[in-house]
Amino acid sequence: xFRVNEDxxxxxxxxxxSTIAKKVSAFTEANxxxxxxxxxxxDVTQPIAPKIIESLHNSVDEMAHAETFHGYAPDLGYxxxxxxxxxxxxxxxxxxxxxxxxxxxxxxxxxxxxxxEIFAHDSKIAVCDPVYPVYVDTNVMAGRTGVYDAATGKxxxxxxxxxxxxxxxVPELPxxxxxxxxxxxxxxxxxxxxxxxxxxxxxDYANKVGAVIIYDAAYEAYITEENVCHSIYECEGARxxxxxxxxxxxxxxxxxxxxxxTVIPKDIKSGDVTLHSLWARRHGTKxxxxxxxIQRAGEAVYSAEGQAQIKEQIAxxxxxxxxxxxxxxxxxxxxxxxxxxxxxxxxxxxxxxSWDFFDYLLEKANVVGTxxxxxxxxxxxxxxxxxxxxxxxxxxxxERIKKL
Amino acid sequence: xFRVNEDxxxxxxxxxxSTIAKKVSAFTEANxxxxxxxxxxxDVTQPIAPKIIESLHNSVDEMAHAETFHGYAPDLGYxxxxxxxxxxxxxxxxxxxxxxxxxxxxxxxxxxxxxxEIFAHDSKIAVCDPVYPVYVDTNVMAGRTGVYDAATGKxxxxxxxxxxxxxxxVPELPxxxxxxxxxxxxxxxxxxxxxxxxxxxxxDYANKVGAVIIYDAAYEAYITEENVCHSIYECEGARxxxxxxxxxxxxxxxxxxxxxxTVIPKDIKSGDVTLHSLWARRHGTKxxxxxxxIQRAGEAVYSAEGQAQIKEQIAxxxxxxxxxxxxxxxxxxxxxxxxxxxxxxxxxxxxxxSWDFFDYLLEKANVVGTxxxxxxxxxxxxxxxxxxxxxxxxxxxxERIKKL
Numbered sequence: 001x002f003r004v005n006e007d008x009x010x011x012x013x014x015x016x017x018s019t020i021a022k023k024v025s026a027f028t029e030a031n032x033x034x035x036x037x038x039x040x041x042x043d044v045t046q047p048i049a050p051k052i053i054e055s056l057h058n059s060v061d062e063m064a065h066a067e068t069f070h071g072y073a074p075d076l077g078y079x080x081x082x083x084x085x086x087x088x089x090x091x092x093x094x095x096x097x098x099x100x101x102x103x104x105x106x107x108x109x110x111x112x113x114x115x116x117e118i119f120a121h122d123s124k125i126a127v128c129d130p131v132y133p134v135y136v137d138t139n140v141m142a143g144r145t146g147v148y149d150a151a152t153g154k155x156x157x158x159x160x161x162x163x164x165x166x167x168x169x170v171p172e173l174p175x176x177x178x179x180x181x182x183x184x185x186x187x188x189x190x191x192x193x194x195x196x197x198x199x200x201x202x203x204d205y206a207n208k209v210g211a212v213i214i215y216d217a218a219y220e221a222y223i224t225e226e227n228v229c230h231s232i233y234e235c236e237g238a239r240x241x242x243x244x245x246x247x248x249x250x251x252x253x254x255x256x257x258x259x260x261x262t263v264i265p266k267d268i269k270s271g272d273v274t275l276h277s278l279w280a281r282r283h284g285t286k287x288x289x290x291x292x293x294i295q296r297a298g299e300a301v302y303s304a305e306g307q308a309q310i311k312e313q314i315a316x317x318x319x320x321x322x323x324x325x326x327x328x329x330x331x332x333x334x335x336x337x338x339x340x341x342x343x344x345x346x347x348x349x350x351x352x353x354s355w356d357f358f359d360y361l362l363e364k365a366n367v368v369g370t371x372x373x374x375x376x377x378x379x380x381x382x383x384x385x386x387x388x389x390x391x392x393x394x395x396x397x398x399e400r401i402k403k404l
Numbered sequence: 405x406f407r408v409n410e411d412x413x414x415x416x417x418x419x420x421x422s423t424i425a426k427k428v429s430a431f432t433e434a435n436x437x438x439x440x441x442x443x444x445x446x447d448v449t450q451p452i453a454p455k456i457i458e459s460l461h462n463s464v465d466e467m468a469h470a471e472t473f474h475g476y477a478p479d480l481g482y483x484x485x486x487x488x489x490x491x492x493x494x495x496x497x498x499x500x501x502x503x504x505x506x507x508x509x510x511x512x513x514x515x516x517x518x519x520x521e522i523f524a525h526d527s528k529i530a531v532c533d534p535v536y537p538v539y540v541d542t543n544v545m546a547g548r549t550g551v552y553d554a555a556t557g558k559x560x561x562x563x564x565x566x567x568x569x570x571x572x573x574v575p576e577l578p579x580x581x582x583x584x585x586x587x588x589x590x591x592x593x594x595x596x597x598x599x600x601x602x603x604x605x606x607x608d609y610a611n612k613v614g615a616v617i618i619y620d621a622a623y624e625a626y627i628t629e630e631n632v633c634h635s636i637y638e639c640e641g642a643r644x645x646x647x648x649x650x651x652x653x654x655x656x657x658x659x660x661x662x663x664x665x666t667v668i669p670k671d672i673k674s675g676d677v678t679l680h681s682l683w684a685r686r687h688g689t690k691x692x693x694x695x696x697x698i699q700r701a702g703e704a705v706y707s708a709e710g711q712a713q714i715k716e717q718i719a720x721x722x723x724x725x726x727x728x729x730x731x732x733x734x735x736x737x738x739x740x741x742x743x744x745x746x747x748x749x750x751x752x753x754x755x756x757x758s759w760d761f762f763d764y765l766l767e768k769a770n771v772v773g774t775x776x777x778x779x780x781x782x783x784x785x786x787x788x789x790x791x792x793x794x795x796x797x798x799x800x801x802x803e804r805i806k807k808l
Contacts, residue, residue, distance in 0.1 A: 001614030002583040003524035004674045008682050018479075018688060043475040048467045056464040056697070063660065064457040066794070071447040071659040075422075106510050106662075106692070113690035117545070120407035137689050141521070179406040210405030255475040256467065256696040258510075270408045278412050284422060285541045286517035288510075291698060292660040293460070390470070 007143040012150065016133050016374040017041050023358070024368055031366075037397040039324070039385045040368040042188065042343070044253045046316060048297075049309035052252065055300035059293040073289030076280060077104025077261065081295045084302045085261060089246070095233035101265050101276065103283055104298075106290050108218045108247035108260040112182075113138040114286075115214055115243065115262065118278040119180055126159035126178035128171050130189055130372055130379030132216070135182040153377035162378040163190060165347065169336055170198055177209045183232075184216035186223060189375045189384040190345040191321075191337015193228045199235055206241035212268060212275070213242040218260075221251035221314055223340045239265040243275065250342065252301045252310045259290055259298045317342050320394040321387035327398035328385075342387040345372070357383050365400040411547040416554065420537050420778035421445050427762070428772055435770075441801040443728070443789045444772040446592065446746070448657045450720060452701075453713035456656065459704035463697040477693030480684060481508025481665065485699045488706045489665060493650070499637035505669050505680065507687055508702075510694050512622050512651035512664040516586075517542040518690075519618055519647065519666065522682040523584055530563035530582035532575050534593055534779030534786070536620065539586040557781035566782040567594060569751065573740060574602055581613045587636075588620035590627060593779045593788040594749040595725075595741015597632045603639055610645040616672060616679070617646040622664075625655035625718055627744045643669040647679065654746065656705045656714045663694055663702045721746050724798040725791035731802035732789075746791040749776070761787050769804040 013019065020040055028036060062068035082099040090097035105111050113134050125139050136158060139145050146157030154160060159178050161171035169192035183202060186193045206213045215232040223230060232242045244263040248254035264276045300306045321338040328335050334347040348357040354371030361367045372382030387394065417423065424444055432440060466472035486503040494501035509515050517538050529543050540562060543549050550561030558564060563582050565575035573596035587606060590597045610617045619636040627634060636646045648667040652658035668680045704710045725742040732739050738751040752761040758775035765771045776786030791798065
């Protein structure tokens with residue numbers, strides 16, 4: 001008689017954004033006349049840039065003729081894309097990463113969810129708290145996280161590193177030694193960053209204790225301040241301890257096109273075994289490459305025209321971020337983020353819980369945000385708004401919130 | 405100190421097709437003047453059909469404008485695609501499958517590799533032998549398969565069901581009871597099928613012993629004979645025991661576009677838990693949907709024009725299959741397959757091993773095929789040729805083989 005993976009059953013409730021979608025859907029049904037503005041899920045709204053559209057049309061045409069048709073892609077990605085990534089995202093900023101250390105995929109969510117597979121079953125993970133739910137949930141599904149305590153919202157076998165107003169959202173080195181450390185900077189959900197010196201502390205720590213940092217840099221394109229790393233490989237020693245995950249979703253609007261990549265330097269080893277070789281094996285066995293036309297679209301992102309066009313989009317979203325941040329602060333909200341990231345993280349007023357504030361904002365302002373507690377226990381009492389809406393909607397949402 | 409997933413290290417050598425690619429590459433370097441014909445890997449060569457190309461261009465244009473832009477897709481697939489699949493692939497042939505039992509993905513390889521995750525860690529799997537390597541390898545990576553015996557090519561904790569000339573490639577019910585049974589018909593690599601009655605035996609068996617059948621139907625479009633099921637749900641009782649995996653790669657040439665789907669009826673339960681709910685949770689946590697434009701391309705496959713165009717392509721490949729089969733048999737090879745599948749499975753001459761025959765064919769005829777032993781121990785002494793080449797190359801390859 002077959003049995004299921006019991007670890008799946010340990011997951012409390014459903015994925016955060018599914019819950020939000022259900023609440024919004026119920027509200028909309030009950031209030032069909034209200035105009036909802038969504039500043040909740042981190043989905044973009046600007047269309048794909050013209051240069052990338054042109055590339056998509058060209059590669060679609062290639063697929064229409066036997067001479068230029070492309071079947072199975074190389075498991076790890078086409079060289080034309082891996083080369084331009086290595087050049088633009090790494091060599092240009094002095095980071096020592098070669099094209100064959102770059103694994104092209106269908107997105108950062110898939111990669112950040114599956115990367116745990118190549119580690120030992122009893123690995124101990126450390127996460128910032130609050131945190132992108134995928135890191136913890138996928139380790140729950142793999143049976144690594146122990147027992148869930150509904151009262152605290154914590155798993156018994158996970159090291160939580162609180163990031164709150166009290167420590168200025170800079171996680172402290174854990175007292176218990178982890179095997180895997182998930183870091184995401186610029187951070188989702190808080191929108192905060194580390195300085196280069198602060199990130200170097202983590203790289204040094206990981207090398208010292210033999211941990212691997214899984215560095216999610218999906219939001220690096222939003223960095224505006226000096227002295228904030230675009231890549232963890234700007235830190236000395238990162239090649240022996242850090243995996244970096246990148247996305248085309250937030251810098252070029254690929255949420256509906258699906259493209260990302262993971263960098264695994266060949267210097268990360270356990271004995272003779274490189275993590276690079278294990279991830280290559282996983283790609284070769286459980287994945288069949290990202291679509292050719294999407295990889296060509298990714299290449300177009302790096303063209304001069306593509307770069308100019310996506311910079312405009314990022315500036316558009318960051319203008320929204322400024323409007324949200326300034327608007328909220330003008331009526332007394334405490335906020336962080338919004339300077340190097342498209343997320344604004346606010347302290348809920350009057351000690352409201354995150355979900356109470358969610359309901360309040362939905363009902364009174366018809367604005368959808370994301371409850372901080374959905375990202376972990378230290379997110380309780382916080383709330384995330386995103387800058388990915390349209391300018392008009394962002395302005396209107398903030399005006400509504402200011403009037404509450 | 406971090407450690408790796410030791411189960412990955414148990415995998416002997418590299419993925420079959422990587423090994424072939426390396427051998428061919430070495431031969432090509434040493435013999436730059438020889439024209440290699442590849443009838444090895446199951447990749448298509450015909451371009452994407454015009455109706456599908458038109459759909460791709462249209463949806464690319466949608467992505468260019470904010471009003472019609474599509475961001476994150478629904479985790480489980482767009483309704484427009486799930487509905488047409490349910491209607492065309494199931495309801496039309498009298499199979500009771502609803503749209504919300506269909507999970508759209510980036511391909512059958514990803515799904516057939518990841519589906520094992522939702523089962524208990526100590527589940528026992530049964531596979532046909534020979535078999536598509538992904539089923540076994542992904543269970544190896546999950547630590548389910550015991551110890552590998554290089555002498556026999558078998559894992560200690562896998563039930564092998566030999567399919568050879570001796571049993572006419574019809575697997576016998578195992579004596580030991582499995583939890584999960586992988587079946588692929590029309591079969592890769594042998595190209596053979598089961599009749600409806602023979603498949604019903606498996607459905608009845610699975611229901612009796614409480615096993616789940618993972619039914620890979622990637623090649624169903626190639627079925628030409630009556631009384632061969634296009635879907636396992638044509639069998640009575642399959643809703644309580646069978647998961648079906650389908651692909652757009654082989655019926656519509658999507659190997660480079662990446663689209664597939666998995667069907668999990670809500671009636672497959674362990675206690676109160678449906679496999680449907682677990683797979684939905686996995687999709688929601690580790691996957692972010694197939695690209696919008698690719699899902700629109702999938703929809704176009706089901707249009708009247710799309711259907712007519714892909715039928716022509718399938719007929720083209722099946723004409724190749726006929727040429728291969730007839731050519732081989734005319735010089736005394738024993739073959740199966742090629743009637744309901746694009747694969748021809750031949751017995752190597754003079755008791756050559758599969759890899760010896762691979763080298764022989766590569767060196768003497770400059771034709772690349774796939775060694776049967778790469779698909780499992782009972783594949784030793786067999787060899788796979790595929791019908792996915794161009795007509796001209798197929799004819800030339802067979803002429804070369806006939807002259808050996």
